[in-house]
Amino acid sequence: MPLLKINPTETQAWQKLRQHFYEVQFVKMQQLFAENPNRINEFHIVWNDFLIDFSKNRITNTTIDLLTELADEVQLKAGIEALIKGETINETEGRKVLHTDLRQLTNNQNQEVAAALDQIQLFTENVIKGHLKGSTGLPFTDVINIGIGGSDLGPKLVTEALTDYKNHLNVHYISNIDNDSIQSLKNKLNPATTLVVIVSKSFTTLETISNANIFKQWLLQNNLKTQDHLVAVSSNIPEAVNYGIETQNIFPMWDYVGGRYSLWSAVGVSTALAIGFNHFKELLNGAHEMDVHFAQTPFKQNIPVVLALLSVWYNNFFCFETEAVVPYVDKLKMLPAYLQQVVMESNGKSVDRGGNPVNYETGTIVWGEVGTNSQHAFFQLFHQGTKIIPTDFIGFVNAFNPSDLHDLLMANFFAQTEALMNGKEGKYHTEATNDKNAVYKEFKGNRPSxxxxxDQLTPKSLGSLLAMYEHKTFVQGYIWNIYSFDQFGVEYGKVLANNIKAELQSEQIKQHDCSTTFLLKHYLKKKQ
Known part of the structure; x- marks a missing residue:
């Protein structure tokens, strides 16, 4: 069943929300908390080891009622069912969307997913235990994952986030075609104990194959048998075999799993090598539990739905165009970059599901950094700037290595949300303090978060967290009546890059606009 095509701005709920916005747009959260000291009881969700406090938002019960009415009117429940059941909701490419199938419990897995997981388990356990060795007979000590986009960001994020669960293997990620960083990595590694994982659905991705060629040559220069050191994750098995990779060392990729949703598949083999297959399964199980929560929970207690509705509220009514994600744990420093791909590649669309230009805002701009680093960077703008940036604060009750330092970290975590909401307006008035700088020290507050x-950053809780943001993104796109699972804008740039590469190598510049022609000629002139 295709997704319904409903313009959200033409619904009755949207009109009610617009009127409601005019009534509450200047209401301050400080006032809402003062009027209802128990406000938190109405605006939080507890699920498994997650607590979601969304009380510090510019909302009332009426806001939530109208937002869920919007979700009902566009028939969000039918959209969620289509996603979970694996309907062909990527209609522009004629594909099903089945990343949730990758993390089904064992007794519900389809045959090819189960086979792929068995293959990953056998392979990773043999490498970790030292049963599978390089061509000189030495066990592997290092793994290089070569991919780009979803073939890099997801696995890299998870591997870094779960470093406390790391075994003896050191996993490195190469995505950018930057020869300087590649050479630096090669200088640190022993090729005889290095395993190279090449991740490319088509096995023709320009950046990935270009980088793979460098490492393949490196292995050959050191008199190693490449078939003992190269592994592929691809849907193009003939091309991978032709490249010199043994069939048993090729892991599957499927059309029904988009790149930015693929860390749960064999694309995550580098993560499974880093943390072990059992921990990788815990990651999948955590995501599956969030899938079940998303599919079965009423909207007002449904974490991804509530977060998405709040995002629509701010993006389409307050015109707050950006959202920040600030994790208070250094291991999640990759999370904002990962979410940029999940959110902006999915919902960066200006044509609706009916093929019409949209007349409303769609995808939000997502950015962020680790706290407390971010507090000493862009939080000044958060607190006193002219832009309002709704922010997700992500914290963990228990550190992997407990210490008093964690309390200090979390004290900052709690203090920032309180300061953003309350501010300190009026407390430092010039006449009251005789401080000539008092006006510059005031914070208006009323900044949503x-x-x-x-409870703790574990493989399971991380799986739930990432699945939560995936589903939030789906809900946003569904309500905005756009297709969230294609990325034609990205693909067009790749075509142009291939053409320009040929021109640079031949030094024959073809027809371009005057700016691009000028830049290409300047590049060739200065190139050594």
């Missing part, structure tokens, strides 16, 4: 508090 969500607090996502999780």
């Amino acid at each position: 969500n607090t996502i508090l999780i």
Whole structure:
């Protein structure tokens, strides 16, 4: 069943929300908390080891009622069912969307997913235990994952986030075609104990194959048998075999899993090598539990739905165009970059599901950094700037290595959400303090945030967290009546890059606009 095509701005709920916005747009959260000291009881969700506090938002009960009415009117429940059941909801490419199938419990897995997981388990356990060795007979000590986009960001994020679960293997990620960083990595590694994982669905991705060629040559220069050191994750098995990779060392990729949703598949083999297959399964199980919560929970207690509705509220009514994600744990420093791909590649669309130009805002701009680093960078703008940036604060009750330092970290975590909401306006008035700088020290407050508090960063909780943001993104796109699972804008740039590469190598510049022609000629002139 295709997704319904409903312009959200033409619904009755949207009109009600617009009127409601005019009534509450200047209401301050400080006032809402003062009027209802128990406000938190109405605006939080507890699920598994997650606590979501969304009370520090510019909302009332009426706001939530109208947002869920919008979700009902566009028939969001039918959209969720289509996603979970694996309907062909990527209609522009004629593909099903089945990343949730990758993390089904064992007794519900389809045959090819189960076979792929068995293959990953056998392979990773043999490498970790030292049963599978390089061509000189030495066990592997290092793994290089070569991919780009979803073939890099997801696995890299998870591997870094779960470093406390790391075994003896050192996993490195190469995505950019930057020869300087590649040479630096090669200088640190022993080729005889290095395993190279090449991740490319087509096995023709320009950046990935270009980087793979460098490492393949490196292995050959050191008199190693490449078939003992190269592994592929691809749907193009003939091309991978032709490249010199043994069939048993090729892991599958499927059309029904988009790149930015693929870390749960064999694309995550580098993560499974880093943390072990059992921990990788815990990651999948955590995501599956969030899938079940998303599919079965009423909207007002449904974490991804609530977060998405709040995003629509701010993006389409307050015209707050950006959202920040600030994790208070250094291991999640990759999370904002990962979410940029998940959110902006999915919902960066200006044509609706009916093929019409949209007349409303769609995808939000997502950015962020680790706290407390971010507090000493862009939080000044958060607190006193002219732009309002709704922010997700992500914190963990228990550190992997407990210490008093964690309390200090979390004290900052809690203090920032309180300061953003309350501000300190009026407390430092010039006449009251005789401080000539008092006006510059005032904070207006009323800055919205969500607090996502999780017991501990584990493979399972990380799986749930990432699945939560995936589903939030789906809900946003569904309500905006756009297709979230294609990325034609990205693909067009790749075509142009291939053409320009040929021109640079031949030094024959073809027809371009005057700016691009000028730049290409300047590049060739200065190139050594």
